[in-house]
Amino acid sequence: MSSQTIFWCLSYLIIGSSIWANKNDSRVETRALYSFVNQKTGELVLKGNAEVIRDGMSLKADKILYMEKKKEAFATGNVRLSNSDFILESGQIRVYLQGNETLKSLGEKDILIIAQKGPRLTEQASESQVVNQVSAVEIKFFKGQEKIEAMENVRMVQMSTDGVQLKEEMVVTGGFLEYLHKQKKALVKKDVQLESKSLGGVGQRLIYYQKNDRFYLIDRAKVFEYDEKGKAVNQIAGNKILHLLKEGRTILMGNVEGSLGYDG
Secondary structure, three states: OOHHHHHHHOEOOOOEEEEEEOOOOOEEEEEEOEEEEEOOOOEEEEEEEEEEEEOOEEEEEEEEEEEOOOOEEEEEEEEEEEOOOEEEEEEEEEEEOOOOHHHHHHOOOOOEEEEEOOOEEEEOOOOOOEEEEEEOOEEEEEOOOOEEEEEEEEEEEEEEEOOOOEEEEEEEEEEEEEEEOOOOEEEEEEEEEEEEOOEEEEEEEEEEEOOOOEEEEEEEEEEEEEOOOOOEEEEEEEEEEEEEOOOOEEEEOOOOOOOOOOOO
16 A cells, blocks of 8 residues: 555544545545554554445445455444445445455455345345345355355345335245345255245245246245135145246146256
8 A cells, every 4th residue: 555545544533534546446435433554564444433435335334444455344343335236234244355365266256245243135125126135144245246145044035115115025034045136036045934925835945036926946845825814725745846926826847956047
């Protein structure tokens, strides 16, 4: 980090705001009540209403450690990361930027975000749109692949919005989630349960195609309807089941693979 960068980033016990560019000409803006730079490592520490804005993302937290040389940021305490696609809230978030060594080992070419300590990711809502919200023990977002992964105690909630309020429509739980949010495709594994007002289902894998209003339940699968009293009726069981949401039809079938590459 250049001496000029250090000069603009330094502020002590005051509200500070800095705008500067790195070697790749990426615009970086920082804000905090208190900030300082470690001149040996070039690491910038932001405390109190801390915020870093870069590459179309805003990262807010009680404390942020921003490491330009390592291409990495680490935020703790009331963390909120947002961009045009989603809002990610958590107790701590680590961001690996382009050029970071960790990205190379994971095969990611763009940005990797890892959220822990009660993470919850919510897609940005617009009027008359269906959005998904994901919570888990850990959530990862791979920017280059536009892929979200969630591990342990996964809960994916599909909600509809009228532009003002969000209404819960369907809930899916399991042990692991892979979600291609641009394509609206989701794969959920391990002890999967699906619940809506009129429909329920269980299985070991769920493949959900939101744009096509259909899902597959695989491996010891069951799909059933709920009557007016909330009792499960009209149950269909099998190893592989297709359900067409708009048509309200459930079909037993075979040759369904448990991956997002399957298009039915």
